[in-house]
Amino acid sequence: MKDRIDGIWEEVRKKISEAASESELQNVKTGFVGKQGALSLLMKELPKVDASMRPEMGQLLNQVKNQVTVLIDEKRTALKLKASEVPADFDVTVPGIMPSSGGLHPITQMCYDLNDAFRSMGFEVYQEDDITSELYAFDKLNFPANHPARESMDTYWIEGHDKGAANEKLCLRPHLTGGSVRYMQTHKPPYRFIYPGRVYRNETTDAHHERAFFQYEALIVDKDITFTSGKVLIQTILSKVFGKHVPVRMRSGFFPFVEPGFEIDMECQVCGGKGCSVCKHVGWIEVMPGGSPHPNVLRAAGLDPDEYTGFYVNIGLDRLVMMRYGVDDVRLFHSADLRFLKQFR
């Protein structure tokens, strides 16, 4: 009897493992543990077994029957799982479906990134109008009366408003700084604000020169500020844009509205400062002017330059976006060409 039970156990185990579908498995179940199944039939033969062996055999039979049921259940779960499996030839390299096809202009994106950084440091966002007067574009910024930038070859003057005194002459703003004076005139110090905007220069355009481009001005004015605080502003901008600490250097530079004035260079991100064609082999790239507002500018804003001082930086957003993405033609920003813009999502 024991040999027959062992034989059936071997057979049923083999059949269960070979069963390829739930119906085959069902057949195995009927064939062995069903009413007419091999194990049930054997159970019926039990009374014929020698009495001394009967309890042991009965126990063994029940044990086997239970094990078979467990095995069949396990196998059924396995078959079910297998049946719901995705075929192995499913192509995961098929491209995904785009959720929505809109996007902000890369300049806007950069501007918002910087706004977020500066706002976290308590800077207000300021916005001003594009048309300004010569008074604010130049006079209040300490530009000498004969400064070349005032001429029509550099500034877009408005027809019918291009002659007369500085307060009567209107132009598309050549830089943002005049607007900063307006801010200071209408707010109480200390100041901490950023001022993104578009500016206009009457220039011949090429891959690196545009007639309309974006500046981002940041200005702090307070008592007891040293020009070295400006380095913090610069670091904020660059670490936000490049996601890491970028070495900068400040060197002597001249702009009428600051004293002292700086040209601010950052380490060339293409060669890591070793020198390459992008940085003309000097390892540094000029990114922005900066400096302390000239006493005359503070006076124009109604402040006492003996009491107040500050630091200002003015960064070209176009240039920064170009560096971030490797864009090689500044004119693309105003092209409204969707082939270009769709790349910045």
Added chain:
Amino acid sequence: MKLSLSWIKDYVNLPEDTDLKQLAYDLTMDTVEVEDVEFMARRFDNMVVGVIEAVEAHPNADKLRVCKVNIGDGEVREIVCGGINLKEGMRVAVACPGAVVRWHGEGEPVVIKNSKLRGVASYGMICASGEIGLGDLFPATQEAEILDLSAFEVPAGTSLAAALDLDDVILEIDNKSMTNRPDLWGHYGIAREIAALYNLPLAPIKPFETDVPSDFHVEIEDPERCPRYIGLEMSGLSVKPAPYRMQNRIWKVGMRPINALVDITNYVMLATGNPTHAFDADMIQGHIVVRRAAEGEKLQLLNAKELELSEDDLVITDAAGPVALAGVMGGAKDSILPQTERVILEVANFESTGIRRTALRYDNRTEASSRYEKAIDPERCDQALALSMQYFQEIYPELKVTGFCDKYVNRLKRAEIDVDLIWLEKRLGKHLTDDQIKGKLQMLGFEVQIEGTNMHVVVPTWRSTGDVSIKDDMMEEVARMYGYDNFEATPFKTTFDGAINQKDIDLVRNIKEFLAVRCGMQEVYTYPWMNDTYVNAVLQSTEGVLRLSTPPAPNLSYIRSSLLPNLCEAVARNERYFDEFSIFEEAQVFKDGNYTSPYDESEWLPEQKRFISAAFASNSKTVNLLFREAKGVLENMPRYTHMEAFRFEKREKPVWADNTVWLNVLLGDEIIGCLGLLAKKVSMDCGIKNLSTMLFELDSTKFRPFISRTNRFTHLAEYPETDYDISMLFDVNVTWDEIYDAILGEKKASALLKSAAFIDEYRGRQVPPGKKSVTIRLTIGSDEKTLTSVDIEKAAAQVMVKLGKKTGGALRTQ
């Protein structure tokens, strides 16, 4: 501006082992931007002086010769050459294999290799001056003339750079970085900065003295415009080439040597930054008068330009009339001529802005005018005169000074500045000792006296013409000489007085993000000027539109009063590549009107608003769908961006819009924008071929942002609600507004009605002419119980009955 290092070394004794990269770096950091450092000798690598030992005929070519040349390497080299002036014993420039030349001085640079010319092997090349970039230094007098170096007595094999004194380093300075530093526009000025940087002595220039008695004199009629004029008359001169060393230096920094008389004046300008001029004394009649020109007075310049002068021009005149345009250029008649033997040397100072105006007026900027317009100090005339006379006497030992007159009528006042050292320390964020401050300033020529915490500074003349005038300028001098890089960044302290709350700024950002992220639109930027084609097509009037007086192009003069013309242009341009897209722009618009003076009462600014505009373009969507998409964006914008909701009404049709498909957007009772289909005619005028275009434009300055969120929570329905769709036929002129009003207007069609939504509208087959089928989704439910199907059918029937009564709608039978 180019500077020769060997020239600078005349004035400051830079040690031989100076690291030139470091020098360029230091100058860049503290003074001016050095754009390039060129080791000039590299241009002449693999070029040597060769001596021709024999000139033989070429077996296969009449015009070529085979020269046997000693290039000092122990072998006699055969070089094939087509030069017409080859002769035995001549010293020539030999470009050996590896040297870089330009054939006939033109085209791309070529590397010399060993080669055969018409069957004869040639070791390199015997060069004409133009072929090795020396055409200006050694001008050839005829074609195929080989550069004859016989005058340079050097052994064969000497490197060409060493033989011709071209073994120099050229620093190229970015002119823009020193527009505010008139003192730096010459070698002496840069030498002074270097001397201060490295604590080296600066060689003084010994003043020129003369006591020649004569009746030679100069008159200055306008001391404002001409503070100083030195005239010096001399004889015993002639027109001849300047010594090679002078020519060489002038050439190395980018000017062309001409003759000794002219070269001295240029050399002195390049050295001191003060232009000088030489007149042929025999051509000058009477004495020199510096005055304003008479209106219309004529002058022919050295470059042959004929000027009709303005009263604003300053001129140098003699008894016969103007002989030079002061500070800009000499006249053709009286400047140095081939037969000149007597010269009047002009060393003068002119006021900067007048020079600038004159140079611009005649579009005649010169090396002289670009220096004068930076505001040179009159004291520099002394240096320029001293150097000039040193060279005149060196080159013309025979010369006699026959007249001298120094009219210094408008003395420069040196600036004096008091600097509070406590203030200085505060601004620098660093304590510097008195000696640290004083030492460098004195090297730069400042006279410094420190008493207690006050520093009294007398500014040197060369910095007193506007450059240094206030204590902040002195702070800059101290900081830059200490080295900006040596100051550590100091954090700035802030005070907290509340969160930044800028609703209007946030609103615009919310809107942009809503359009881009939720509505799938692409933001674009276009220029503020508009193309006439699109102005005519879209705006159809230029009334109240501002213009630029010098536009980027003649057809781009109008600056935008609406963003739509440029958006239409963008649609037309993108049509080539895309069948369907939607774009938006947020920007400033301008109007010639409503002038206000919000900041300075003397300043009147035109009305400037900010608009948000969009274009939805598709070549396959129906107008209906396109319209609903565009309208959907507007309807949802206020809710998503937290501002007061818009209303839509037909009030004033935009000129560009289709006759039927348009709406005004209103806030309260005020029109703040419009939405509409671009009319077919306008679309064609814009060059849009197949796309239907829906546009909207909103005046974002009118938006009213909510100060906080306004919507309230509604309880979730306790009992299930059911959607129930009905399709009914209506006359085509029944609007959805009327249908909606009938269902959910003042009196609800059924008390169980929760909402009604437009699903779609259909006209065509199975719908009789003059009718349209509208599918409406009713949401039916109760707050008290779960409805039975009978309750639901009843509510729907009530709606249909009401629609029948109010709008003539009938259930579709079929």
